[in-house]
Amino acid sequence: MIGIQSIGTYIPTKRRDNLLRMSQFSVDEEFLKTKIGMLSLAIKDGSEETSDLCCSAFDDLIKKTDDIIVDDIDCIVVCTQNPDGNGLPHTSAIVHAKLGLPTSCAAFDVSLGCSGYVYSLSIIQGFMLANGFKKGLLFTCDPYSKIIDNDDKNTSLLFGDAATVTLISEQPEWKTGKFLFGTQGAEGAAIKIQDNSHKLEMNGRGVFSFTATVMPKHINDMLEMNNLTSDDIDLFALHQGSRFIVDTLRKRLGVEENKVPFVAEKYGNTVSSSIPLMLSELAEGKNKIVIAGFGVGLSWASTVLYKVDKEI
Amino acid sequence: MNVKYEDVLDVLINSGVSADVEGLAHDASLKDAGVDSLDISNFFLCLEEKFEIEIADEDIDLLDTIDAIVSYIKKL
Numbered sequence: 057m058i059g060i061q062s063i064g065t066y067i068p069t070k071r072r073d074n075l076l077r078m079s080q081f082s083v084d085e086e087f088l089k090t091k092i093g094m095l096s097l098a099i100k101d102g103s104e105e106t107s108d109l110c111c112s113a114f115d116d117l118i119k120k121t122d123d124i125i126v127d128d129i130d131c132i133v134v135c136t137q138n139p140d141g142n143g144l145p146h147t148s149a150i151v152h153a154k155l156g157l158p159t160s161c162a163a164f165d166v167s168l169g170c171s172g173y174v175y176s177l178s179i180i181q182g183f184m185l186a187n188g189f190k191k192g193l194l195f196t197c198d199p200y201s202k203i204i205d206n207d208d209k210n211t212s213l214l215f216g217d218a219a220t221v222t223l224i225s226e227q228p229e230w231k232t233g234k235f236l237f238g239t240q241g242a243e244g245a246a247i248k249i250q251d252n253s254h255k256l257e258m259n260g261r262g263v264f265s266f267t268a269t270v271m272p273k274h275i276n277d278m279l280e281m282n283n284l285t286s287d288d289i290d291l292f293a294l295h296q297g298s299r300f301i302v303d304t305l306r307k308r309l310g311v312e313e314n315k316v317p318f319v320a321e322k323y324g325n326t327v328s329s330s331i332p333l334m335l336s337e338l339a340e341g342k343n344k345i346v347i348a349g350f351g352v353g354l355s356w357a358s359t360v361l362y363k364v365d366k367e368i
Numbered sequence: 369m370n371v372k373y374e375d376v377l378d379v380l381i382n383s384g385v386s387a388d389v390e391g392l393a394h395d396a397s398l399k400d401a402g403v404d405s406l407d408i409s410n411f412f413l414c415l416e417e418k419f420e421i422e423i424a425d426e427d428i429d430l431l432d433t434i435d436a437i438v439s440y441i442k443k444l
Contacts, residue, residue, distance in 0.1 A: 090386070091406045261409045261425060268413055300406045307384070 058184055059228025059364065060177075063336040064117025064221045066109055067323050071096040074213050081209045088213070093299025097216040098323035099201050105140045107150040109219035110195040114155060117193075117221050124223070126155060130189035131162040133180045135172040135196045135328045137352065138203060139165065151195060162187075169247070169352025170295045171237075172196060172328030173220075174359060177347075178235045180224055194222040198327035205255040214298060215256075216324025220332035230339070233360035236278040240266065240354040247352045267301055267350050272308040275348055278358045286311050289360070290342040295349045296320035296330040327351070335361075369419060371441045376415070376434050383407070383414040394435045415441070 073096050074088055088095065100109060118124055134148040148163035157163075162183075166176045173196050180194045197219035206212050246262035249255070275292075279285060286292075292315055294302055299318045306316040319334055320326070326333060331347050339345060339361075348358035373394055380389050380403075387402035398408065412423050415437070421444050423431070431437050 086386075087404055087406075091404060259425070260405075261412070261428070264406070264409045265413050265416075268410070269417075298406075300410075304410060 057228065057231060058181055058190075058224055058226055059231035060361065061223040061225040061227050061229055062117060062121040063223070063332050064113045064115070064120060065329075065333055065336045066112035066116055066219045067333070068098045068100045068104070068109070068217055070099045070101060071322070072099050077213065081213060083213075091298070091300045092213050093302075093318055093321060094214055094216070094324045095321050096323070097213075098218055098326070100199050100217040105150075106134075106136055106138060106147050106197050106199055106219075107140050107154055109197045109199060109217065110134060110147070110151045110221065111154050113195065113197070113219040113221040114193070117223060121223060127158050128191050129157050129161050129193055130187070131180065131183060131192040132157065133164060133166055133176055133192070133194050135166045135168055135176040135194070136198050137167055137169055138198050138200065148195070168328065168355060169198065170297065170327050170330070171349035171351060171353065171355040171357045172198070173331045174235065174347055174349045174357035175237065175355075176328070177222070177232060177359070178357075181232065184224060190226050192224040194224060196220045196328040196332060198329065200256060200327060203249060203254070203256045205253065208255070208257070210258050210260050211256050214325045216320070216326050218323060218326035218329040218333060220329045220336070222332055228364050230345075230361040231364055233282040233362060234278070235357060235359040236274060236281060237357045238270065238274060238355070240270070243354045246354060263297075263351070263354075264301060264304075266354050267297065268304050268308060270356060271305055271348065271350050274356060275309060275346060275358055279346070279360070282360050284344070284360060289315065289344050289346050291338060291345045292316045293331050293334040293338070293345055293347045295351065296334070297325055297351065369421070369441055369444055371419065371438055373434055373438055376437050376441075379414050379418050380411055380434070383411045385411060392434060395433050397432050399432055
């Protein structure tokens with residue numbers, strides 16, 4: 057059996073203070089705190105590349121997990137849509153070089169946004185099982201500061217930079233249940249890179265409506281597939297799109313407030329890193345956790361994490 | 369579609385807007401009443417679900433009063 061052994065994280069120390077930007081976007085403090093939710097955004101240093109953030113997350117993993125030997129790593133996956141340079145070579149190959157991983161180690165990128173962690177968790181576990189691998193690293197790092205228009209009200213107050221790395225091994229603390237996925241490619245233009253400016257543009261209403269209508273049913277379907285109900289779940293680690301979307305999903309799911317936390321106030325929506333950041337912070341003491349990501353694509357995915365010693 | 373002021377106001381209140389909208393006048397601006405952009409998105413989603421309609425993005429800015437919304441839905 058393989059599963060999640062440990063999670064390393066990296067959040068850049070530099071912050072963009074949204075409280076100082078309220079007048080620029082004609083929003084008040086109440087709206088910022090109770091609706092957007094992001095009081096400040098973590099912003100990487102201009103010289104830091106996506107691969108550098110991944111390596112910093114790996115440094116944190118090493119501190120948390122003393123039995124990692126780089127020569128034992130069989131594969132690495134980097135989930136990003138903001139790779140080093142123009143994406144060629146793939147960022148996972150650059151991380152591979154920077155970490156000094158063995159030539160026997162497989163490395164590839166996954167191009168997904170906010171659903172990326174859940175998808176990539178399924179991908180790396182399937183890849184490892186198919187090939188008899190024992191240790192793999194799943195990186196998430198999508199530094200949107202590369203593509204944000206700082207004058208765009210729809211996106212500029214939301215996104216922050218971060219990276220995580222999840223160690224998948226035969227000594228798991230968490231194993232995954234059945235996954236459920238979905239795509240609405242026809243609505244994909246709701247979150248995209250603008251052709252001329254090469255900056256992110258988002259139809260806020262479109263993304264909100266999609267999330268509020270699709271995700272509650274999707275999560276309940278996934279729970280049913282795993283023979284669970286929301287009462288069995290200790291924590292809903294939902295993608296931290298904004299405080300408003302997390303609150304809306306909680307209300308529509310009919311789940312207690314303390315089970316559906318919002319934790320991104322100080323660093324922002326970190327895309328595919330938001331769920332592993334939450335797990336790193338909040339998973340201890342929990343037995344069953346729903347993880348659910350949704351966004352770019354439009355794409356969504358969810359599963360349940362089971363604490364290994366509690367069994368399904 | 370047969371829809372009244374009370375039906376739309378009921379959806380507005382039940383959508384959970386932060387602003388106090390009890391008894392909001394027929395022709396009062398939602399924006400001026402303090403209904404913010406995110407609550408507006410949620411309100412229009414609730415209207416779509418309640419009346420099984422679709423409200424186009426380009427129409428949203430024109431629908432700033434309950435009367436305007438009632439007229440809009442009646443024409444669908």
